[in-house]
Amino acid sequence: MDKEMELMSAQRRRAGNAVIAIAVLAMVFIAACMLSSKAEAEGLEDTFVEHVWDGLKEDKSITDVLQETNLKSVSCNELPNWFSDEIAQPEQGWDIWIVNDWSVIGIICDSRASELQAYIKTELSKNGWVECSSGEEGVSTYVKDGGACKWIMVEFAQTGELGSVVLHTRQD
Numbered sequence: 001m002d003k004e005m006e007l008m009s010a011q012r013r014r015a016g017n018a019v020i021a022i023a024v025l026a027m028v029f030i031a032a033c034m035l036s037s038k039a040e041a042e043g044l045e046d047t048f049v050e051h052v053w054d055g056l057k058e059d060k061s062i063t064d065v066l067q068e069t070n071l072k073s074v075s076c077n078e079l080p081n082w083f084s085d086e087i088a089q090p091e092q093g094w095d096i097w098i099v100n101d102w103s104v105i106g107i108i109c110d111s112r113a114s115e116l117q118a119y120i121k122t123e124l125s126k127n128g129w130v131e132c133s134s135g136e137e138g139v140s141t142y143v144k145d146g147g148a149c150k151w152i153m154v155e156f157a158q159t160g161e162l163g164s165v166v167l168h169t170r171q172d
Contacts, residue, residue: 088123113163
């Protein structure tokens with residue numbers, strides 16, 4: 001009986017952490033969009049924030065609210081070839097959220113944000129990306145010549161036991 005209680009407690013804790021991580025990821029998506037001049041010019045960050053809060057007030061889950069926006073959940077198999085060729089090889093267990101045009105990609109996983117950061121930075125370096133100062137604390141930007149993407153902004157966050165990263169890409 002004690003093992004069952006421990007298992008249920010662990011499952012509840014993990015589910016709670018996942019909900020918090022998705023909420024944090026949504027807020028990081030907002031931050032990424034706010035740093036984009038296109039989003040600022042079109043007022044997209046206000047629309048997105050209002051939609052998320054309105055949905056949560058209606059007792060919808062954060063996953064349902066995000067799926068009603070232009071964000072969608074994709075599997076590792078649905079990632080375009082340029083992602084693994086130019087950014088990183090996807091790992092099993094990644095929960096991936098994207099903006100429909102792939103300009104913003106969010107990843108949530110069971111590893112620590114520091115481990116995810118080390119992995120992504122190593123992959124980017126291996127794929128020819130050069131890190132540049134973004135001028136923002138906790139945000140890295142990368143540039144490279146050639147390929148589908150020329151610029152990436154990367155931000156990592158830790159939520160409970162889950163790590164997350166948001167990549168804001170500029171593509172040709």
